Amino acid sequence: MTNTNIKQNQIDTSMWRMSVAPMMDWTDKHCRYLHRLLSQHTLLYTEMVTTGALIHGDVARHLRFEAEEHPVALQLGGSEPADLAQSARLGEQWGYDEINLNCGCPSERVQRGAFGACLMNEAGLVADCVKAMVDVVQVPVTVKHRIGIDKIESYDFVRDFVGTVADAGCEVFIVHARNAWLKGLSPKENREIPPLRYELVAQLKRDFPALTIAVNGGIKTDEVALQQLEQVDGVMVGREAYHNPWWMASWDALYYQDESRQRTREAVEEQMVLYMEREAREHGTHWYSIARHMLGLRNGLAGARRWRQVWSDHRLKTLPPHEVMKLARTKPAEAVPA
Numbered sequence: 001m002t003n004t005n006i007k008q009n010q011i012d013t014s015m016w017r018m019s020v021a022p023m024m025d026w027t028d029k030h031c032r033y034l035h036r037l038l039s040q041h042t043l044l045y046t047e048m049v050t051t052g053a054l055i056h057g058d059v060a061r062h063l064r065f066e067a068e069e070h071p072v073a074l075q076l077g078g079s080e081p082a083d084l085a086q087s088a089r090l091g092e093q094w095g096y097d098e099i100n101l102n103c104g105c106p107s108e109r110v111q112r113g114a115f116g117a118c119l120m121n122e123a124g125l126v127a128d129c130v131k132a133m134v135d136v137v138q139v140p141v142t143v144k145h146r147i148g149i150d151k152i153e154s155y156d157f158v159r160d161f162v163g164t165v166a167d168a169g170c171e172v173f174i175v176h177a178r179n180a181w182l183k184g185l186s187p188k189e190n191r192e193i194p195p196l197r198y199e200l201v202a203q204l205k206r207d208f209p210a211l212t213i214a215v216n217g218g219i220k221t222d223e224v225a226l227q228q229l230e231q232v233d234g235v236m237v238g239r240e241a242y243h244n245p246w247w248m249a250s251w252d253a254l255y256y257q258d259e260s261r262q263r264t265r266e267a268v269e270e271q272m273v274l275y276m277e278r279e280a281r282e283h284g285t286h287w288y289s290i291a292r293h294m295l296g297l298r299n300g301l302a303g304a305r306r307w308r309q310v311w312s313d314h315r316l317k318t319l320p321p322h323e324v325m326k327l328a329r330t331k332p333a334e335a336v337p338a
C-alpha cells in the first residue's frame with residue numbers, strides 16, 4: 001500500500017471545491033478578510049511566503065491572520081526540504097489549515113532561488129520536499145503546479161510529476177492548466193499567453209482517481225466552474241475573484257448548498273469599515289491598504305466608478321474610514337468637494 005492510500009481517508013475533498021488563488025501583493029490578510037465576508041466556505045490562499053522570509057524574517061508579519069479567515073492555506077516558496085519542513089511546522093503552529101508548495105511561479109527572481117515552476121523539472125526534489133513536510137505536520141500538504149514547462153507539451157510529463165509527488169504523500173494537486181515558459185515571458189504574460197488545456201487536468205483526475213485534483217486558470221463564470229466540477233474536484237479562481245469579488249457572494253449557495261447568509265454589498269462594506277477600525281487600533285494599519293482590495297465590490301452597478309474613486313482617493317487618507325464610506329455613498333451633487 002502506498003503512502004497515498006494510507007492517508008486518503010483523512011482528506012475531505014470538498015475543502016478544495018472552490019478556492020481563491022495565492023496572489024502576491026493581492027491575497028494578503030485584508031483581502032482574505034473581505035473574501036471571507038463574501039463566502040464562508042471557499043478556501044483562501046495566502047500570498048507565497050518564501051522559506052527564507054520565514055526562517056530569517058519577521059514571522060508574525062508573514063503569518064498573522066484572523067480567526068475568521070478559516071479555512072486558509074499557507075503557500076510556501078522554497079526547494080530545501082529541511083527549510084520547508086521548518087516553515088510548514090511554523091505554518092501549522094500559526095493555525096493554517098493546509099500547507100501548499102508553489103511549483104508554478106515562473107518569475108525570474110523565483111527561478112534564481114530555484115523554486116517555483118522550474119521545480120517541475122525536478123519531480124524527485126519536489127517529492128523530497130513534500131515528504132519532509134508531510135513528516136512534520138498533520139494538516140494536508142498540497143502542491144500547485146503547471147501542466148508543463150517551456151515547450152514540453154506531452155501529458156506524460158505532468159502525469160509523471162504528479163505520480164512521483166503523490167508517492168511522497170501529497171494527495172491534493174492544484175493545476176494551473178497552462179505551461180510556464182521560463183524564458184522570454186513576464187509572469188503576467190505567463191498567465192495569459194501559454195494556451196489553457198483543461199483536458200489535461202481532467203485526464204489527471206481520471207488517471208489518479210484517489211487524488212484530489214483542482215483546476216486553475218482563466219475561470220471567470222459559474223458556467224465554466226460548474227463544467228469543470230463535473231470532471232475534477234475543485235476550481236481555483238484568481239484574478240476574477242480579486243477584480244470582481246461580489247461574484248463570490250453567490251458561491252456558498254451554488255457550490256456548498258448553504259443559503260444561510262444573505263449578503264448585501266452595503267453590509268459587506270460596513271463590516272470592512274469595522275475591520276479597518278479594529279486593524280488601525282490593534283496594529284496601526286491604515287484603512288487605505290485595506291480598502292484597495294475592495295475597489296471592485298460595486299462593479300457593474302450604477303455609481304461604481306465614483307464609489308471606487310472615493311475609496312482610492314489618497315487625499316482622503318486623513319479621514320476615518322466611516323467618513324470615507326459616507327462620502328463614497330453620497331451622490332456627486334451632494335458631495336462636499338475635498
Ligand SMILES: Cc1cc2nc3c(=O)[nH]c(=O)nc-3n(C[C@H](O)[C@H](O)[C@H](O)COP(=O)(O)O)c2cc1C
Pocket residue numbers: 021022023024025026047048075102103104105144176191216217218219236237238239240
Ligand atoms: C498578481 C498576481 C500574483 C500571483 N502570485 C502568485 C503566487 O504568489 N503564487 C502562485 O502560486 N501563483 C501566483 N499567481 C498565479 C495565480 O495563483 C493563478 O495561478 C493565475 O492567476 C491563474 O488563475 P486566474 O486565471 O484565475 O487568475 C499570481 C497571479 C497574479 C495575478
